[in-house]
Amino acid sequence: MSGLKTSPLNKVYQQCGAKTIDFGGWELPVQFSSIKEEHQAVRERAGLFDVSHMGEIEITGVEAEALLQYLVTNDVSKLEVGDAQYTAMCYETGGTVDDLIIYKQASDRFLLVVNASNTEKDFEWIDSHVSETVKVRNVSTSIAQLAIQGPQAEKILQKLTAETLSTIKPFTFREPVDVNGVKSLVSRTGYTGEDGFEIYCPWDEAEGLWQSLLEAGKEEGILPCGLGARDTLRFEARLALYGQELTESISPIEGGIAFAVKVDKEADFIGKAALKKQKEDGAPRKLVGLEMIDKGIPRTHYEIYADENKIGEVTTGTQSPTLKKNLGLGLIDREFAKIGNEVEIDIRGKRRKAKIIKAPFYKRG
Structure with a gap:
């Protein structure tokens, strides 16, 4: 796969025979063993992901917070040092x-940790709104990211650090944390619906840290995991994927992350008027859970119908490894979004029945 960007763990992929694909211009593993096996490991024990393709953008200066308040939908003023916050950047239209x-x-x-395929676009968007007192740097090529996720994640990671991990609460972080000799930023965040940590470390130390984590987790049954399991895990937990649940034409409210849109925050922000209208009047479309009644798997972009009217399309769909059901997420016209409603999905030219159900499909106990 010449011409693709590679992770610092690229040699590891080759050594262990991982199946790699082109993912947004990166050569990345879709699986190491099997998607179902890796998915199950994260739900029941622990899994380790290489997420070094994600973008990192540093914003510094006395007006850095004011800039972010203007650029993002969440309320950055609520953050203390050591806090992390999930948010979105929008266009004036409310699109993401x-x-x-x-x-x-x-x-x-x-x-800022941004989606890999959007890193350059995001940097340019932020940079176009910067004042003289703020500096923006794309530091993606110097930072690697590993994610250890699952019920045993804390126990495994604790073997490699003197930091008391139980005191790192969800959406907080510590830095620097010594993880087996590697100075890292460690946050209690993830993209799987499970407890876990994301570890940001120097690019050239990622391979050693990866091997240390796998060795530390042998007894607990940790598995290296690829993009396939990452996608099925986040799907079950209804965590949005940019390009599917969120796009430049899908707002955060339509895409199911209204909790990250604070239209009442004092600061003005890009898209505020459009998003406020959606919150007050109801967004024209809604993201819903779908369970197939007929045979078939609802795949991304499959059209959804009520009677003979097209009412939307599937954003993500698969056979849920945890629930053993054919499930999907669909963005449909609001008036059809009632739980229990039956709809039809066009699967390769044939209409197949499905019903609207609650999502997320999975929540850890």
Whole structure:
């Protein structure tokens, strides 16, 4: 796969025979063993993901927070140093530029973690709104990211650090944390619906840290995991994927992350008027859970019908490894979005019945 960007763990992929694909211009593993096996490991024990393709953008300066308040939908003023926050950037129309996580490292320093395929677009978008007192740097090529996820994640990671991990609460972080000799930022965040940690470390130390984590988790049955399991895990937990549940034409409210849109925050932000209208009047479309009644799997972009009217399309769909059902997420016209309603999905030219159900499909106990 020449011409693709590669992770610092690319040699590891080759050594262990991982199946790799082109993912947004990166050569990344879709699976190491099997998607179902890796998915199950995360739900029951622990899984380790290489997420080094994600983008990191550093924003510094006395007006860094004010800039972020203007750029994002969530309320950055609520963050203390050591807090992380999930949010979105929007266009004036309310469509989504990207969804991202903000880490507040100091009163005048923030780290943004953005989707890999959007890194350059996001950097240019942020940079176009910068004042002289703020500096923006794309630091993606110096930072690697590993994610250890699952019920045993804390126990495994604790073997490699003196930091008391139980005191790192969800959506908070510590830095620097010594993880087996590697100075890292460690956050209690993830993209699987399970407890776990994301570890940001120097690019050239990622391979050693990866091997250390797998060795530490042998007894607990940790598995290396690829993009396939990452997608089925986040899907079951109804965690949005940019390009599917969120796009430049799908707002955060339509895409199911209204909780990250604070239209009542004092600061003005890009898209505020459009998003406020959607919150007050109801967004024209709604993201719903779908369970197939007839045979078939609802795949991305399959059209959804009520009677003979097209009412939307599937954003993500698969056979749920946890629930053993053919499930989907669909963005449909609001008036058809009632739980229990039956709809039809066009699967390769044939209409197949499905019903609207509650999502997320999975929540950890």
